[in-house]
Amino acid sequence: PKTIYLKDYTPAPYLAKQVNLSFNLLPGKTIVTSEVRYVKNPVGVSSDLVLDGEEQTIVSVAKNGVPLSDYTVADGQMTIASPGDEFTLTIVSEINPEANTALEGLYQSQGTYCTQCEAEGFRRITYYQDRPDVLSVFTVRIEADAKAYPVMLSNGNLQEEGGLPDGRHYRVWHDPFPKPCYLFALVAGDLVRVADTFTTMTGRNVDLHIYVRAGDEGQCSHAMESLKKSMKWDEEVYGREYQLDLFNIVAVSDFNMGAMENTSLNVFNTALVLAHQETATDSDFMSVEGVIGHEYFHNWTGNRVTCRDWFQLSLKEGFTVFRDQEFSADLNSRAVQRIDDVNGLRRLQFPEDGSPLAHSVQPDQFIEISNFYTKTIYDKGAELIRMQHTLLGPQTFRKATDLYFDRFDGQAVTCDDFVQCMAEASGRDMTQFFRWYKQAGTPTLVASSHYDAAQQRYTLSFKQSQPETPGQTDKQPLHIPIAVGLLAADGREIVPTQVLEMTAREQSFTFDGIAAKPVPSILRGFSAPVKLETDLSDDDLRLLQVHDTDGFNKWEAGQTLALRTIQRVMADPQADISQFIADVGTLIAQGLSGQGDKALLARALSLPMIGVIGQYQPVIDPAAIDAARSSILTQIKRAHKDALAALYEANANPGEFTITPQAMGRRTLQAAVLEILTTTNGTGCAARAKAHYDAADNMTDRVTALSCLSDSTQPQRAEVFADFYTRFEKYPLVVDKWFSLQAIANREQIFDDLASLRAHPDFNIKNPNRVRSLYSAFAINNPVKFHDPSGKGYAFLRDAIIELNSINPQIAARLVTPLREWKRYTPALQAQMKAALQAVLDTPNLSGDVFEVVSKSLN
Numbered sequence: 001p002k003t004i005y006l007k008d009y010t011p012a013p014y015l016a017k018q019v020n021l022s023f024n025l026l027p028g029k030t031i032v033t034s035e036v037r038y039v040k041n042p043v044g045v046s047s048d049l050v051l052d053g054e055e056q057t058i059v060s061v062a063k064n065g066v067p068l069s070d071y072t073v074a075d076g077q078m079t080i081a082s083p084g085d086e087f088t089l090t091i092v093s094e095i096n097p098e099a100n101t102a103l104e105g106l107y108q109s110q111g112t113y114c115t116q117c118e119a120e121g122f123r124r125i126t127y128y129q130d131r132p133d134v135l136s137v138f139t140v141r142i143e144a145d146a147k148a149y150p151v152m153l154s155n156g157n158l159q160e161e162g163g164l165p166d167g168r169h170y171r172v173w174h175d176p177f178p179k180p181c182y183l184f185a186l187v188a189g190d191l192v193r194v195a196d197t198f199t200t201m202t203g204r205n206v207d208l209h210i211y212v213r214a215g216d217e218g219q220c221s222h223a224m225e226s227l228k229k230s231m232k233w234d235e236e237v238y239g240r241e242y243q244l245d246l247f248n249i250v251a252v253s254d255f256n257m258g259a260m261e262n263t264s265l266n267v268f269n270t271a272l273v274l275a276h277q278e279t280a281t282d283s284d285f286m287s288v289e290g291v292i293g294h295e296y297f298h299n300w301t302g303n304r305v306t307c308r309d310w311f312q313l314s315l316k317e318g319f320t321v322f323r324d325q326e327f328s329a330d331l332n333s334r335a336v337q338r339i340d341d342v343n344g345l346r347r348l349q350f351p352e353d354g355s356p357l358a359h360s361v362q363p364d365q366f367i368e369i370s371n372f373y374t375k376t377i378y379d380k381g382a383e384l385i386r387m388q389h390t391l392l393g394p395q396t397f398r399k400a401t402d403l404y405f406d407r408f409d410g411q412a413v414t415c416d417d418f419v420q421c422m423a424e425a426s427g428r429d430m431t432q433f434f435r436w437y438k439q440a441g442t443p444t445l446v447a448s449s450h451y452d453a454a455q456q457r458y459t460l461s462f463k464q465s466q467p468e469t470p471g472q473t474d475k476q477p478l479h480i481p482i483a484v485g486l487l488a489a490d491g492r493e494i495v496p497t498q499v500l501e502m503t504a505r506e507q508s509f510t511f512d513g514i515a516a517k518p519v520p521s522i523l524r525g526f527s528a529p530v531k532l533e534t535d536l537s538d539d540d541l542r543l544l545q546v547h548d549t550d551g552f553n554k555w556e557a558g559q560t561l562a563l564r565t566i567q568r569v570m571a572d573p574q575a576d577i578s579q580f581i582a583d584v585g586t587l588i589a590q591g592l593s594g595q596g597d598k599a600l601l602a603r604a605l606s607l608p609m610i611g612v613i614g615q616y617q618p619v620i621d622p623a624a625i626d627a628a629r630s631s632i633l634t635q636i637k638r639a640h641k642d643a644l645a646a647l648y649e650a651n652a653n654p655g656e657f658t659i660t661p662q663a664m665g666r667r668t669l670q671a672a673v674l675e676i677l678t679t680t681n682g683t684g685c686a687a688r689a690k691a692h693y694d695a696a697d698n699m700t701d702r703v704t705a706l707s708c709l710s711d712s713t714q715p716q717r718a719e720v721f722a723d724f725y726t727r728f729e730k731y732p733l734v735v736d737k738w739f740s741l742q743a744i745a746n747r748e749q750i751f752d753d754l755a756s757l758r759a760h761p762d763f764n765i766k767n768p769n770r771v772r773s774l775y776s777a778f779a780i781n782n783p784v785k786f787h788d789p790s791g792k793g794y795a796f797l798r799d800a801i802i803e804l805n806s807i808n809p810q811i812a813a814r815l816v817t818p819l820r821e822w823k824r825y826t827p828a829l830q831a832q833m834k835a836a837l838q839a840v841l842d843t844p845n846l847s848g849d850v851f852e853v854v855s856k857s858l859n
């Protein structure tokens with residue numbers, strides 16, 4: 001496998017003025033004719049035309065209509081030496097979508113033809129310069145059997161359609177806006193359509209169509225509403241209007257990612273379109289809304305303005321994640337959204353940033369770009385945009401994005417271009433800020449304080465550092481926005497939020513006219529993606545937990561207290577934690593009084609997850625963390641059983657299902673309380689959980705009950721899981737949940753359970769959702785059993801990676817994720833994790849995808 005470097009970028013030798021594609025879809029064989037008008041790129045550095053192509057048979061090549069044999073094909077590239085300044089190249093090739101299990105390029109999902117071209121799938125369809133800086137106008141003709149494939153879609157507008165002999169038919173689609181080939185899409189199948197319309201800010205009517213399999217049309221309304229909200233939000237917040245008259249979404253069951261933003265023809269994983277109270281949880285509803293928004297927002301951040309090369313992936317992904325996070329925050333609860341986003345960052349991105357696969361948001365090199373669709377590119381990338389928003393303020397940030405869209409519409413650009421717009425619109429020097437894009441690793445920020453009573457002066461001092469990461473040993477100081485407020489000893493806010501800008505390794509900020517020693521609320525809203533260490537006392541944190549005006553930091557104070565408590569119990573299982581237990585009682589009492597936001601209270605009542613706690617340990621021992629965490633939960637339950645039961649009852653299902661933030665807040669609070677009440681897994685716990693299941697009229701409550709029963713050894717466990725399966729076996733997305741909820745069980749028989757699930761007739765290694773529902777659920781959400789000292793957990797994952805390597809390399813590589821952080825674990829676990837990685841590396845015919853992540857992990 002070959003490494004590709006950012007520093008080697010050169011412009012494409014040829015521009016594609018126009019692309020005409022013709023697909024003849026026949027059983028077992030699709031004939032693709034590509035006719036491209038090429039012109040020499042005035043700024044190109046080579047005169048050879050080099051086209052990427054894989055997994056296809058070339059039938060013929062012609063230049064300006066004349067057969068051409070003067071080309072070479074090697075290592076996935078066709079080279080035509082000096083073909084001239086302008087010419088038309090016609091390539092006919094044959095592909096086999098039915099046999100495509102990698103799910104890149106053109107493939108079939110349950111009989112529907114569909115495509116996935118990002119990042120480099122287009123080369124599996126035809127020979128082309130498969131790079132994002134080659135933009136062209138596409139016209140696409142599709143021909144297929146009319147009965148089996150009544151729906152045939154591509155990007156843009158329908159130009160022509162008609163019948164053909166032998167029961168076949170055709171459609172021609174034309175997209176007038178130049179685009180890179182990774183945004184090309186084609187769908188052909190027997191699908192039903194749900195339709196609506198949207199009127200844009202300039203009064204244009206846009207038809208909105210969602211295509212799903214027959215029977216699923218009743219589960220589309222939430223996605224449709226979310227789409228309309230997204231279109232409106234982008235107009236209101238960013239001034240961005242949709243340009244075409246049609247916007248299509250197609251849902252397919254077999255999809256490597258969540259969804260894909262192909263121009264005007266988004267292709268979605270069914271998991272992120274279909275949502276109904278009977279089959280989808282609140283968190284599914286939220287994901288559908290967020291991802292529908294995400295893909296729609298790509299229309300401007302990604303499609304109209306795209307990436308020059310794949311090192312710039314975060315240009316579109318970081319920005320678009322920031323946009324979808326803000327969209328969800330505006331529609332729901334801002335504090336809850338922030339808490340959940342930060343929790344995700346800590347649980348999944350921080351470990352990546354501390355692993356041998358740590359990479360910068362604008363990486364310098366890769367082997368397989370598909371391995372770089374990471375939490376760092378997406379979620380840390382979003383934090384970088386958020387910090388720029390914080391530094392500039394909302395108005396100036398909007399000025400900067402207006403400038404960005406005006407200047408670069410229709411172009412393929414870099415992260416540097418984006419930050420340059422921030423600099424120009426604000427008059428700020430963003431040079432130092434750009435280090436965030438280039439330096440990997442989670443920075444640590446250490447804060448200390450000093451109060452000078454005589455001067456009435458309060459000083460906050462900070463030290464920043466960033467760990468060494470592969471290939472990067474000399475980290476320079478970052479430009480860090482630190483949002484801070486000060487509270488008085490009685491809880492009053494005496495200094496409202498202000499943003500301190502730290503640029504040196506060590507820096508102090510003073511506040512004058514402070515009459516008494518205050519309590520600082522530091523890093524409000526998590527204003528920078530760092531690990532914060534403070535000298536706050538437990539009492540300071542307790543004050544913030546009650547009085548902070550910043551919803552995020554209020555929660556954060558409680559989490560920090562919980563982390564300290566867990567550490568105390570890990571060091572000494574008999575440690576006195578009565579103060580912490582009493583504080584939880586205060587929270588419960590607050591809930592019983594009906595005060596406060598229920599969703600926030602639910603999060604306040606939840607101890608940090610094992611994965612988050614691990615980030616604060618020098619050596620991770622999941623079993624030891626779990627033991628401490630469980631002991632604390634048990635103490636909470638014992639101390640507050642009656643109050644918890646009352647809080648549970650006070651938040652019982654009123655029998656009227658809605659997905660308002662209030663209704664979701666009530667359900668999530670009830671779930672958090674039930675988790676504590678059932679933590680000891682005894683007979684009473686199982687009875688409670690079963691009662692919750694029996695009273696459920698929606699999927700959220702059912703899943704809550706199942707997850708509370710998952711670890712149980714009581715008979716109700718089997719009863720409820722069996723009932724759940726029987727009720728929902730016809731719903732693949734619910735069967736996925738059934739697999740996951742068993743895979744996350746922390747109980748003795750887990751390895752037998754996993755073997756049975758693997759052998760279950762509903763398990764299908766070729767379906768990514770099902771693979772994730774078993775293997776990712778186990779390896780990521782069952783840390784104790786995944787890291788079982790026997791090594792059985794690692795072996796279970798290892799075998800799946802090896803099996804999937806030849807079936808679907810992208811999914812196989814993705815499964816390596818939980819193993820790559822092996823160096824952070826206890827020596828005994830490390831050795832076993834390393835052995836599992838080595839066994840994968842020793843597998844013959846390893847794909848480039850798996851090779852890259854495994855070999856880098858072992859470095």
Ligand code: DPP
Pocket residue numbers: 118257258259260261294295298317
């Ligand atoms: N489909 C992926 C996303 O939207 C890649 N673009 O993030």
Ligand code: ZN
Pocket residue numbers: 294298316317320
């Ligand atoms: Zn995206």
